[in-house]
Amino acid sequence: MKSKLILLEALRWVSASLAVLFILFLLGSTPDPEIPFETVEQAALARLDLSETQPGDATMLRRLYGLSASDFAGMTLYYPASNMGAKELLVLKLADESQADTVEAAIRARLQTQRDSFDGYGAEQFALLTDHAVVEIRGVYVLFAVCENEQAVRESFLNAL
Amino acid sequence: MAFGDLFFVFGFLPVCLLLYILTPGRFSNVLLLLCSLLFFAWGTPEYLVLMLCALAFNYAAGRELAALRDSGKKVLSGAVFATSVLADLALLGYWKYAGFVLETVNAVFGTSFAARELPLPVGLSFFTFSLISYLADIRRGRTDGSKDPLTFSLYVTFFPKLASGPIVPYPEMEAQFAHHPFSWRRFGAGARCFLIGLSKKILLANTLGTTFYALSALPPESLTAAFAWLCALSYALMLYFDFSGYSDMAVGLAGMFGFQLPKNFDYPYLSRSVSEFWRRWHITLGAWFREYVYIPLGGSRVHPFRIFLNLMAVWLLTGLWHGAGLTFLLWGIYHGLLVVLEKLVLKGVLETIPNAVRVVLTFLLVVIGWVFFFSATPAEAFTRLSRMFFLGGVADGAAAYYALGALRPLLLGAAAALPVGARLGRELARRGQPWTLLSIFYFAALLLLCVAGMMNDTYSSFLYAQF
Numbered sequence: 153m154k155s156k157l158i159l160l161e162a163l164r165w166v167s168a169s170l171a172v173l174f175i176l177f178l179l180g181s182t183p184d185p186e187i188p189f190e191t192v193e194q195a196a197l198a199r200l201d202l203s204e205t206q207p208g209d210a211t212m213l214r215r216l217y218g219l220s221a222s223d224f225a226g227m228t229l230y231y232p233a234s235n236m237g238a239k240e241l242l243v244l245k246l247a248d249e250s251q252a253d254t255v256e257a258a259i260r261a262r263l264q265t266q267r268d269s270f271d272g273y274g275a276e277q278f279a280l281l282t283d284h285a286v287v288e289i290r291g292v293y294v295l296f297a298v299c300e301n302e303q304a305v306r307e308s309f310l311n312a313l
Numbered sequence: 314m315a316f317g318d319l320f321f322v323f324g325f326l327p328v329c330l331l332l333y334i335l336t337p338g339r340f341s342n343v344l345l346l347l348c349s350l351l352f353f354a355w356g357t358p359e360y361l362v363l364m365l366c367a368l369a370f371n372y373a374a375g376r377e378l379a380a381l382r383d384s385g386k387k388v389l390s391g392a393v394f395a396t397s398v399l400a401d402l403a404l405l406g407y408w409k410y411a412g413f414v415l416e417t418v419n420a421v422f423g424t425s426f427a428a429r430e431l432p433l434p435v436g437l438s439f440f441t442f443s444l445i446s447y448l449a450d451i452r453r454g455r456t457d458g459s460k461d462p463l464t465f466s467l468y469v470t471f472f473p474k475l476a477s478g479p480i481v482p483y484p485e486m487e488a489q490f491a492h493h494p495f496s497w498r499r500f501g502a503g504a505r506c507f508l509i510g511l512s513k514k515i516l517l518a519n520t521l522g523t524t525f526y527a528l529s530a531l532p533p534e535s536l537t538a539a540f541a542w543l544c545a546l547s548y549a550l551m552l553y554f555d556f557s558g559y560s561d562m563a564v565g566l567a568g569m570f571g572f573q574l575p576k577n578f579d580y581p582y583l584s585r586s587v588s589e590f591w592r593r594w595h596i597t598l599g600a601w602f603r604e605y606v607y608i609p610l611g612g613s614r615v616h617p618f619r620i621f622l623n624l625m626a627v628w629l630l631t632g633l634w635h636g637a638g639l640t641f642l643l644w645g646i647y648h649g650l651l652v653v654l655e656k657l658v659l660k661g662v663l664e665t666i667p668n669a670v671r672v673v674l675t676f677l678l679v680v681i682g683w684v685f686f687f688s689a690t691p692a693e694a695f696t697r698l699s700r701m702f703f704l705g706g707v708a709d710g711a712a713a714y715y716a717l718g719a720l721r722p723l724l725l726g727a728a729a730a731l732p733v734g735a736r737l738g739r740e741l742a743r744r745g746q747p748w749t750l751l752s753i754f755y756f757a758a759l760l761l762l763c764v765a766g767m768m769n770d771t772y773s774s775f776l777y778a779q780f
Contacts, residue, residue: 156380157380157381160373161373163372164370164373164374164397167367167369167370170362171370174362174363174366175431178431179431220526249431249433252356253356253432257318
């Protein structure tokens with residue numbers, strides 16, 4: 153009886169300590185939410201060729217992604233300037249990280265809609281959307297980019313965090 | 314992954330069901346546990362470590378409590394219980410309240426502490442309450458708890474109830490873990506319940522959501538009474554269909570796997586008092602607070618002033634459970650005061666009022682409460698309330714235009730919030746075969762409409778998943 157209780161108490165302490173260590177590890181690997189949105193936004197924009205795109209506002213964010221700009225702490229959107237364009241950039245700062253799933257699903261839905269639009273119709277755009285799209289969520293910062301050098305944009309975004 | 318996703322309905326669920334049907338009975342709990350852990354880890358796989366730690370911690374605490382209780386060591390048992398509940402609450406507190414606490418500290422002391430927030434683990438508020446009730450029930454001798462760690466883990470993580478309840482005490486599920494055979498009859502009833510819930514979410518809540526989000530985007534200061542009421546009414550109906558839809562889906566899913574979960578809603582907007590409303594809205598949360606907070610505090614068998622304090626404590630906690638923010642606290646206090654008023658002041662008076670009047674009054678009081686619930690700040694809530702009570706004029710042309718657009722979903726929602734449909738369904742089922750065929754077509758049509766809705770909608774999470 154006594155040894156069983158000692159064993160159970162040990163299990164309680166070990167699991168509680170592991171949970172604390174794990175939370176500390178998670179905190180260590182999460183970006184600082186105090187990094188200004190402008191820093192992250194500029195880092196992503198610096199590597200992007202903005203030709204063939206136009207800046208979007210809250211209405212376009214709602215129309216293209218079904219998201220409300222007022223739900224976020226920061227938003228930058230560049231979307232195709234013509235119907236035959238596929239290049240796109242979205243940088244968001246979430247109000248809190250619980251929004252991450254919703255935002256990711258909205259981005260995936262947007263990407264799928266774009267792919268469906270060009271499937272069997274615009275081979276170049278379809279390839280861009282299939283092979284050169286990147287979605288990155290780190291802490292409260294979100295990047296979605298569709299462009300030829302999407303990895304460079306991603307790296308620049310990550311370096312800013 | 315949410316119950317309303319195409320992937321869940323046509324991917325995760327059918328695969329789980331198929332494996333469940335093919336798996337021999339003695340391994341079915343292991344399979345369900347694996348499915349549940351996969352469901353939990355879907356969006357944030359790293360949290361699996363956290364869940365496994367919580368399971369190990371509480372399993373050990375449960376076994377310890379049972380052993381100490383049986384050997385009569387009350388002090389030690391109390392210490393294990395208190396430290397375990399505190400640890401569970403610390404986990405919940407860190408994720409849900411650290412930001413709020415730091416914001417308050419910064420506002421009061423002019424400091425600038427920043428919380429590094431992490432995504433909320435799926436169902437944290439719900440499984441924490443399941444864990445606390447599990448430990449409390451062992452301590453009080455209502456159950457010995459589970460000796461089998463797999464059964465205990467399945468109780469906590471069972472995916473139909475993991476994300477947003479119902480919150481079921483362990484003794485109510487204990488026997489079901491030993492015996493939950495698959496049957497086509499139960500499967501059919503579960504599938505019907507799931508589909509009704511899915512329809513509530515996709516066809517009603519999401520449609521009402523479009524109305525609500527359009528109206529709530531207008532600056533509160535510019536609202537006329539008509540606009541402000543339309544906004545609050547559309548939220549009241551949206552929230553009801555969103556959460557009761559989720560709960561129906563949870564009950565239906567559990568039924569498909571041979572389990573029976575309690576219902577969480579019972580036409581709450583037909584309640585004749587606020588106290589009754591809380592016995593019909595989120596029934597299992599109300600029962601949890603009654604069983605594990607209100608009664609241990611002394612319940613109603615104490616001095617009226619203590620009853621007042623007990624009720625206010627319960628309602629403050631209920632408000633805080635829904636979210637870390639002053640608006641939720643105000644919402645809790647508002648409901649607490651209404652319940653106190655009914656219990657201690659208006660006890661004899663309410664019975665003299667005709668039922669229809671009581672239903673309308675209760676509904677209006679609840680809708681007023683929802684304004685605190687959906688407003689971002691107390692100032693916004695009070696501005697909206699002032700507009701609802703005519704401080705911004707009665708109506709204008711724009712309100713009439715919006716009202717016409719909102720009329721169809723609001724009327725549809727109001728009709729669906731009544732028990733007429735369910736009664737009709739039961740009556741037709743009783744009449745036999747031709748009506749059974751009709752009901753098959755009815756459910757097939759519902760499914761088609763839901764699929765169309767799910768494909769058209771951008772992602773829409775369940776509102777209660779954030780609480």
